[in-house]
Amino acid sequence: MKYIPHDYQSRAKDFILEHPKAGMLLEMGLGKTVITLTAIDVLINELFEVDRVLVIAPKRVAEDTWTREHAKWDHLRHLRVSKVLGSPEQRRRALAADADIYVIGRDNVVWLVEQYLKQGWPFDMVVIDELSSFKNPQAKRFRALRKVMPKVSRVVGLTGTPSANGLMDLWAEIYLLDRGERLGPTLGAYREKYFRPGARNGFVVFKWEPLRGSREKIEAAISDICISMSAEDYLKLPKRIDNVIPVKLTASEMQQYKTMEAEQLLHIDDEDVVALNAAAVMTKLLQIANGSVYSAEGNVVRLHRAKLEALLEIIDTTDSPVLVFYSYKHDLAAIKEAIPEARTLDGPRDIADWNAGKVQVLLAHPASVGYGLNLQEGGHVIVWYGLTWSLELYQQANARLYRQGQEKPVIIHHLIAEGTADEQVMRALQDKDTSQAALLAALKERRTP
Template sequence: MLVIAPLRVADDTWARETEKWDHLKHLRISKVLGSAETRRKALKADADIYVINRENVEWLVGELGTSWNFDTVVIDELSSFKNGQSKRFRALRRVRPMMKRVIGLTGTPAPNSLMDLWPEIYLLDQGERLGKTITSYRDRFFVPGARSGHIVYEWKEKQEAEQRIYAAISDIAVSMKSEDWLELPERIDRVVPIKLDQKSRELYKKLEKDLLLPYRDADVVAQTAAVLSNKLLQMASGAVYDEDRGVKLIHDAKLDALEDIIEAANGKPVMVFYNFKHSLSRIQERFPKAQILRKGKDGNQDIADWNSDKIPLLLLHPKSAGHGLNLQESSCQTVVWFDQIWSLEEDQQANARVHRQGQTRRIVVMRLVAEGTMDEDAADALERKAAGQDALMNAVKARIEKVRGVA
């Protein structure tokens, strides 16, 4: 059996989980990770389960070719194969006929839209249910939306498309919510409003209105709606990158709020999610005991230390720590989102690192939201379960119109 998983999950979680269960302890796991030479050696090892990270799928297909000998393949985080144009999808598609069974695991099968489902389901049934090509899938369930000439930028679902798609895959898909099957403790979501001082608010409004903040050494410029959204979220968190990738400090309001939250935790570990590198560096400067998850074996030790309450403040980026990590064994009850994000998938997966099977304590998820800023739009989008690129663009458009109306 071959297991394809995110790197850290492949390196740590799969091997560690087998040790927890008596009926799995006999299974031999070979990690096909590291350098090409190390991976080749791991492939030749006598094992029951071979685990590889998804970035090396293309290499594995090229290495084995027609000698592909895995009759069962498990894809941990199937949504990472949602792009039908990606190299990893194309590689796996080539050897799919040589597999007898494919099992896909994901908590977010369609993170952006139902369009994401086709590549994932194709790897399961080779196009039997949703069509052999993405074109036939689109024609069957979608109609063109926003377009420029012959180029379609958006596809909208046909009437009852969702029900028809779910009906088509119902015989091979099992959907379970953890709260329906597990006795999970309560999760409380709280918005912590952050009030900016007058100077910070004026700088924020100036960038929002003029798309430019002039500085003596390097200006802060927002040339597109997406860039503007990103810059405004940065400013809401307390700093912003200029044109030379230098950092302009705006305020410390969120750092002060985080300090209060850590103090209120009474010595229990606190988990903090950040999105910007300057947020990470500023948090580390304020809280020297804060740690990030390192890579490889060091990262595995960090996970063990966190679960043993040896790390008081853990700083995580949702993209690198959003899938598969088991961080629920510590006594942590406080999760803080220092920066706000638009991705519903990343938000859900990140929060599930602690609020998951094995958790015995109530978890409080706190979002530090700067009042009157793009933070509020991002948090609202997540609350509506409508987060993503469309929500981002609509929020920016609404803010621009509001600012121009005031002007």
């Protein structure tokens, strides 16, 4: 296919060429992959600045998106791409292959760095897709990657959600670009400059509140190496219809939910321990709302079929393929039992079959489709069987169908069990407030008679 870039894509490509350290904060659907591949081609074959490029990506994106985009566009097909995936021996063979671009899953970053501890780092350019997955400075993959970044002449960080959980996420992401030049050499220095302690338990601070004006100062500090683009400003997106489908539990089912809810909320005894167990309590409440819950022994206890029946009704009355997002393994098991022909998204073959129209019901966990997968060719209907508290996962998952290239209006159904925690999560997603403070407020609200 002939690549005719939009003006914003040409500007984004030029930004990479002009900035050896480039943070590409581009929203979903803007074409981050083809923009970056085009810049890589210029750097290798026209400017002769780069020889070997390492692309670090979420596993499914590494398996599918980069090679598919490479094969899709005529101007990129001459690039040699090696997928560093599979067993250790398969990965070593892929690294030994003569290629321009080496694509590896982010879960193998530690392994990769260890391969080259006793020899020279062979990559002069690193592309991190998705940069926000390196937001935790304590994570092994961050600590491994920071060791080799001084040996890299060019780095590109790609993400549409650089601070989905707050400004604190930015330090580690920007550090991998500039090694602390703009936001400070340590997380402690960053916190001291831009934040003040918020919720705490003794000397342990659970939440840091930005000082007044911090956002503007942080944005100014990184503006010379980061470019931000919104899909709303540049794309003609399909019509989107968000549909909340109330799911009513019977009186006995609702009483059972209320009893279990009360028992779970008893775990939150006072302000000091709220931050430690709030997420676990919310997870349990959302499990119950979906229809099943894990017992203390790890067994699945089924409580109701209300959501399952609502899902079956949607599928029966929809002539289009349906993409269903589930939350827990017991959700997946219940859906597959009720819809044996449903396909679980496990790999590239499932993606290809879906886009070819061969799959009527595709089941996926939002975390498994969050980045880079293009599913818009296979359908235009989404059902959220269970909600996620993560705004980033929610937006990324919806963008698998609601993106440029989608030819039909996208319908997003949300199954909401009335009177349950589902309602508060839905409200938080609509308000785009899924912070820890909102989570705690939701639980406090449920404790209030």
